[in-house]
Amino acid sequence: xxxxxxxxxxxxxxxxxxxxxxxxxxxxxxxxxxxxxxxxxxxxxxxxxxxxxxxxxxxxxxxxxxxxxxxxxxxxxxxxxxxxxxxxxxxxxxxxxxxxxxxxxxxxxxxxxxxxxxxxxxxxxxxxxxxxxxxxxxxxxxxxxxxxxxxxxxxxxxxxxxxxxxxxxxxxxxxxxxxxxxxxxxxxxxxxxxxxxxxxxxxxxxxxxxxxxxxxxxxxxxxxxxxxxxxxxxxxxxxxxxxxxxxxxxxxxxxxxxxxxxxxxxxxxxxxxxxxxxxxxxxxxxxxxxxxxxxxxxxxxxxxxxxxxxxxxxxxxxxxxxxxxxxxxxxxxxxxxxxxxxxxxxxxxxxxxxxxxxxxxxxxxxxxxxxxxxxxxxxxxxxxxxxxxxxxxxxxxxxxxxxxxxxxxxxxxxxxxxxxxxxxxxxxxxxxxxxxxxxxxxxxxxxxxxxxxxxxxxx
Numbered sequence: 001x002x003x004x005x006x007x008x009x010x011x012x013x014x015x016x017x018x019x020x021x022x023x024x025x026x027x028x029x030x031x032x033x034x035x036x037x038x039x040x041x042x043x044x045x046x047x048x049x050x051x052x053x054x055x056x057x058x059x060x061x062x063x064x065x066x067x068x069x070x071x072x073x074x075x076x077x078x079x080x081x082x083x084x085x086x087x088x089x090x091x092x093x094x095x096x097x098x099x100x101x102x103x104x105x106x107x108x109x110x111x112x113x114x115x116x117x118x119x120x121x122x123x124x125x126x127x128x129x130x131x132x133x134x135x136x137x138x139x140x141x142x143x144x145x146x147x148x149x150x151x152x153x154x155x156x157x158x159x160x161x162x163x164x165x166x167x168x169x170x171x172x173x174x175x176x177x178x179x180x181x182x183x184x185x186x187x188x189x190x191x192x193x194x195x196x197x198x199x200x201x202x203x204x205x206x207x208x209x210x211x212x213x214x215x216x217x218x219x220x221x222x223x224x225x226x227x228x229x230x231x232x233x234x235x236x237x238x239x240x241x242x243x244x245x246x247x248x249x250x251x252x253x254x255x256x257x258x259x260x261x262x263x264x265x266x267x268x269x270x271x272x273x274x275x276x277x278x279x280x281x282x283x284x285x286x287x288x289x290x291x292x293x294x295x296x297x298x299x300x301x302x303x304x305x306x307x308x309x310x311x312x313x314x315x316x317x318x319x320x321x322x323x324x325x326x327x328x329x330x331x332x333x334x335x336x337x338x339x340x341x342x343x344x345x346x347x348x349x350x351x352x353x354x355x356x357x358x359x360x361x362x363x364x365x366x367x368x369x370x371x372x373x374x375x376x377x378x379x380x381x382x383x384x385x386x387x388x389x390x391x392x393x394x395x396x397x398x399x400x401x402x403x404x405x406x407x408x409x410x411x412x413x414x415x416x417x418x419x420x421x422x423x424x425x426x427x428x429x430x431x432x433x434x435x436x437x438x439x440x441x442x443x444x445x446x447x448x449x450x451x452x453x454x455x456x457x458x459x
Contacts, residue, residue: 004365005099006043008438012445013039022446023453037458038449042102045095047071049145053119053137058127065121065134066090069142071151072098072114075451076105078149079115080389082156082186083138083163085131089118093339097360101389104382107444108421110393115151117142123158124300135166143174148182148399154392155186157338160252161198165191181399185392194395195407197388200414202256204387205334205358206264207415208379208422213239213354214267216426224430230375232430234353242268243331244284246352250276250303253358253385254336255293262289275325275337276303281310281317282328291315326350335362342367357381372435380437382444383421390417 016022017035026034049071052064068091071079081101084094094116102114119138123131145151155164164186172180187193196203217224217235224232245261247254254274261269270286276296281287281303295313296303304310310317326333326342327349335341336358342350344366355371356379357363363371363378371378391414398404405413428439452458 004361004368005096005103007365008441009042009103009445010039011438012441015442016446016449023449034453034458035449038445038452041073041452041457042099042445042448045070045072045098046074047145048091048095049142050091051141053134053141055130055133055137057130065119067117067119067138067141068094069117069145069151069153070094070098070115071145072116073102073448074113075448075455075457076102076113077111078113078147079151080105080110080112080154080392081114081116082154082388083117083119083159083167084156085119085121085123085134085158085163087120087122088338089120094118100360100382102448103441103444104386104389106447107382107425107440108386108390108417109447110386110390110417112152112389112393115153117153117156121158131163132166135163136170139167139170139174143171146171146183147175148179148396152182152392152396153184154388155252157251161186161188161193164188164193168192179400181402182396185395185399186388187395192395192399194391194398194410195405196410196414197391197395198252199256200391200410201385201388202253202336202358203260203411204390204414204418205253205336205356205384206257206260207387207418208384209332209334209354209356210264210267211419211422212377212379212426216422220430227431229430229433231377231433231436234375234377235430238331238354242270243354244329245269245271245332245334246273246325246328246330247271247334247336248275248325248341248362249334249336249359250274250292250296251301251336254334255296257334257336257358258289259293269332272330273325273328274303275322276301277337278322279303279305280320280322280324280328281315282320282324283317287317288315328352332356334358337362340364342371344370347371353377355379356384358385360385368435368437378436380440383425383436383440386418386421387414390414 049069098116105112168184171183181192273282332354333352339361341362343364347367347370
């Protein structure tokens with residue numbers, strides 16, 4: 001578990017131990033022992049699996065590629081979490097992401113545990129055949145621990161429905177005659193995937209942002225004013241008016257967030273800056289997200305990087321350094337790229353008053369504290385980007401029944417589930433001056449403590 005996650009979990013355990021309404025049957029030394037046990041369980045994964053995939057490249061060269069599957073906790077159900085293809089993948093990173101999945105599923109009451117996978121490659125440097133072989137080998141090497149009722153991977157950075165289809169087909173081949181539709185989620189519609197799964201994370205991120213400001217704060221404004229909470233003061237600055245938005249990342253998550261904001265004519269928000277791994281594009285009058293999306297779809301997911309490409313896309317924008325998006329003078333910043341993008345060395349330059357984590361762990365602990373000191377509203381990853389795993393759960397259910405939902409129904413179920421979580425944690429956030437991340441962790445750890453105690457795993 002990463003240092004930031006570990007620190008927040010430890011704080012949650014202290015808060016819950018002092019709250020006698022949580023596990024009220026425990027007192028004194030016995031209570032302290034149980035919460036120490038809970039800390040030990042949550043701070044370490046149940047199982048760590050590592051392999052070196054042997055792949056023959058198109059050149060004939062044989063390479064060994066590090067691959068991981070971390071199974072953090074299965075108290076709530078089968079392990080669940082994406083498989084990441086990225087050159088930064090390592091055991092510590094995957095372990096931390098697996099722990100976050102445990103907490104995310106607990107927070108949103110999804111009946112899965114937490115897991116995560118990774119392969120240490122830059123997928124852009126491999127041919128389609130080589131990527132296919134990597135997917136096949138991943139399933140072959142980890143086949144004993146995967147399955148619809150054991151561990152259910154999904155897409156993550158560098159993977160998508162194509163890779164999930166390949167892996168599902170290999171699982172089906174390795175386990176003939178066994179149920180297979182639920183062994184992976186995020187598959188193509190043709191292969192048993194769910195309508196809406198591809199866009200679920202991005203749409204969920206935008207829904208959480210909009211619900212917090214446009215619905216919850218507006219609806220409870222007279223009540224919230226009585227709390228004299230600095231976060232209420234911050235929220236009031238951004239309600240009932242169009243906002244300027246910057247989005248770091250224009251991949252599966254960032255492009256959908258941008259599209260949702262662009263199409264939200266009722267709110268009237270303007271997306272003035274977007275970025276990818278190459279560039280930031282800025283226009284204070286607002287960017288034509290529809291045109292940028294069309295361009296990126298035909299250019300391997302990348303944004304225009306020069307004036308000629310901007311002209312081809314029909315877009316007017318300033319071309320800036322890729323990190324400029326973080327420092328744009330905007331109301332709201334969505335982070336939908338990599339981990340640790342805002343840290344102690346650059347947080348002072350971040351101007352946005354609302355920051356939404358579409359990616360996992362994009363803000364370090366030190367930066368989080370700095371943002372809290374200026375009363376910025378940070379909507380954390382554990383709350384904001386759970387749309388993918390929630391719709392993965394719906395896909396898993398549909399695969400078991402082989403009856404499939406309409407896209408409209410999928411989003412109805414998604415928003416209903418996310419709203420339920422928001423209605424549980426937002427009162428805690430606004431009633432007491434504590435970070436929303438801590439409120440979410442407290443709620444998730446409380447659920448896990450009750451389940452683990454009832455399962456007899458804390459004594």
